[in-house]
Amino acid sequence: MVTIDEERFRESFESYSRIGATENGGLHRLTLTEADKRVRDAFVEDLAELGLEVRVDRIGNIFGRREGTDLDADPVLIGSHLDSQPYGGRFDGQLGVLAALETLRALEDEGVEPNRPIEIVNWTNEEGSRFPNALLGSSVFSGGTELETALSLTDGEGTTVRDALSAIGYDGDHPVEPFDIHAHLELHIEQGPYLEEHGNSLGIVEGVYGMSWLRATITGESDHAGPTPMHTRSDAMAAAADAVSEINRLPNRLSADAVSTVGEFSIAPGSINVVPDTAEFTVDVRSYDDAVVAEAVERVHEEIEHACSRHATSAEVEALWNIESTAFDPEIRDVLEGVADDRGIAYERMPSGAAHDATRINEIAPTAMLFAPSVDGRTHNEDEFTEWEDCVVTAGCYAEAVHQLASE
Ligand SMILES: [Zn+2]
Structure with missing residues (x-):
C-alpha cells in the first residue's frame, strides 16, 4: 500500500496556489500567460527533482516519465491541468496534477517500483477561456484536433497559441502523438453539489454526460x-x-x-x-x-x-x-472501488456533467476519474473550495489505485 505525505501534499498545494493567486483566495492563471509559465517551471523543477525524464510536446503538454521494472510495459498516465479560469479557483485541475505528483513522490519514498512506467502530464489549455477550444492539449494528443488548427487559434488580442507558447518557452519539440497507455486516471473536483449533499468524500466517475x-x-x-x-x-x-x-x-x-x-x-x-x-x-x-x-x-x-x-x-x-455520453473503463472503476472499500471510505458512483481531459483520453485508452467534493458545488470562481480532509482522502485513494494499475 502506498501512503501519501499529507504535509508535503499540502505544502505543494499552497506553494502552487501562490502562483497567479488573487486577493480573494482564488487563482488567475490563464493558459500560456506569465503566471502559467511560472507554475510550469515549478512543475518541471519538481519532476526533475524526482529524477523523471521530462518532455514538452509541440502543444506545450508537459510529460514526466518514471520507468518501471519492465521496460516494454505500457505506462499508466496520471495528471490533469494547471491552467485556471479568469479569477477561478485553486482546486480545479491543480489538485489533480498535485495528487499525481504526490503519488510519484510517495512511490519514491517507499522505494516502490511497479513493473509499469508511470507518466505524469500537465495538459495545455484545459479551460478554453483564453483560447477558444477547451481540452485543447488532450484533444490534440488524442487526435481529435489537428496540431496546426490548435496552434493557429487566437486569443482576444489576436495572439496565436503558437506565439503564446514560444513567448513562455513551452513550444516543445516533442511530437504530439498518442502512445500506448495501459490506463489513465485523473483526479478532479466534482464542481457540483452531489457528493457534499450525500456526505461522501469520494466520487467514482462512471462516465461523462x-x-x-x-x-x-x-x-x-x-x-x-x-x-x-x-x-x-x-x-x-x-x-x-x-x-x-x-x-x-x-x-x-x-x-x-x-x-x-x-x-x-x-x-x-x-x-x-x-x-x-x-x-x-x-x-x-x-x-x-x-x-x-x-x-x-x-x-x-x-x-x-x-x-x-x-x-x-x-x-x-x-x-x-x-x-455522446462516454462510459469510463469498468475495470479501472473496479480497482477504484476496491481501494475505497479496503480503506473503508464511503463513495458514490456518479457521472460527470462536465467534460474533462480524461474524456479525450478515454477515446484512445482505458480511462477513469475520481472526484473530490466541492463545497456548495461552487467552481470557476474564487470561492471554489474543497475541504482539505477530502483532498487527502481522494488523493490517498488515487495514489493507491495508480500503484495497483502500475503493478498489473
Ligand atoms: Zn478542470
Missing part, C-alpha cells in the same frame, strides 16, 4: 414601439423570451439528471423604441442518457416553433455540436 449545442435565430419584423398595436407585431424578442423559459422548464419534464442552458443571447436592432426583428440564442442540453439528450433537442425545436407561431415570427435552428 452527452451534450448537444444549438443556435436559434428568430426572425420577426421591426416596428415603432408606439403606434404598432400588440396584436399586429412580429416581435422576435417576445418569441425568444417565451422559448427560453420553456427550454428552462424542459429538463424537469425529461429526467432527473437533464440540464439545459441558454448561455448566449442577443437581439437586433437593439433600440429602446423599436420592436426587435431578430433574436439569436444558444442552447446547451445535457444528460448521461443520450436518448434524453435527443429527446431534449427535439423538444427545443418544438418549443421554439410554438413560441414563434404565438408571436408571428419564424425560426431557424442550427445544430452546432453533439457529443
Whole structure:
C-alpha cells in the first residue's frame, strides 16, 4: 500500500496556489500567460527533482516519465491541468496534477517500483477561456484536433497559441502523438453539489454526460414601439423570451439528471423604441442518457416553433455540436472501488456533467476519474473550495489505485 505525505501534499498545494493567486483566495492563471509559465517551471523543477525524464510536446503538454521494472510495459498516465479560469479557483485541475505528483513522490519514498512506467502530464489549455477550444492539449494528443488548427487559434488580442507558447518557452519539440497507455486516471473536483449533499468524500466517475449545442435565430419584423398595436407585431424578442423559459422548464419534464442552458443571447436592432426583428440564442442540453439528450433537442425545436407561431415570427435552428455520453473503463472503476472499500471510505458512483481531459483520453485508452467534493458545488470562481480532509482522502485513494494499475 502506498501512503501519501499529507504535509508535503499540502505544502505543494499552497506553494502552487501562490502562483497567479488573487486577493480573494482564488487563482488567475490563464493558459500560456506569465503566471502559467511560472507554475510550469515549478512543475518541471519538481519532476526533475524526482529524477523523471521530462518532455514538452509541440502543444506545450508537459510529460514526466518514471520507468518501471519492465521496460516494454505500457505506462499508466496520471495528471490533469494547471491552467485556471479568469479569477477561478485553486482546486480545479491543480489538485489533480498535485495528487499525481504526490503519488510519484510517495512511490519514491517507499522505494516502490511497479513493473509499469508511470507518466505524469500537465495538459495545455484545459479551460478554453483564453483560447477558444477547451481540452485543447488532450484533444490534440488524442487526435481529435489537428496540431496546426490548435496552434493557429487566437486569443482576444489576436495572439496565436503558437506565439503564446514560444513567448513562455513551452513550444516543445516533442511530437504530439498518442502512445500506448495501459490506463489513465485523473483526479478532479466534482464542481457540483452531489457528493457534499450525500456526505461522501469520494466520487467514482462512471462516465461523462452527452451534450448537444444549438443556435436559434428568430426572425420577426421591426416596428415603432408606439403606434404598432400588440396584436399586429412580429416581435422576435417576445418569441425568444417565451422559448427560453420553456427550454428552462424542459429538463424537469425529461429526467432527473437533464440540464439545459441558454448561455448566449442577443437581439437586433437593439433600440429602446423599436420592436426587435431578430433574436439569436444558444442552447446547451445535457444528460448521461443520450436518448434524453435527443429527446431534449427535439423538444427545443418544438418549443421554439410554438413560441414563434404565438408571436408571428419564424425560426431557424442550427445544430452546432453533439457529443455522446462516454462510459469510463469498468475495470479501472473496479480497482477504484476496491481501494475505497479496503480503506473503508464511503463513495458514490456518479457521472460527470462536465467534460474533462480524461474524456479525450478515454477515446484512445482505458480511462477513469475520481472526484473530490466541492463545497456548495461552487467552481470557476474564487470561492471554489474543497475541504482539505477530502483532498487527502481522494488523493490517498488515487495514489493507491495508480500503484495497483502500475503493478498489473
Ligand atoms: Zn478542470
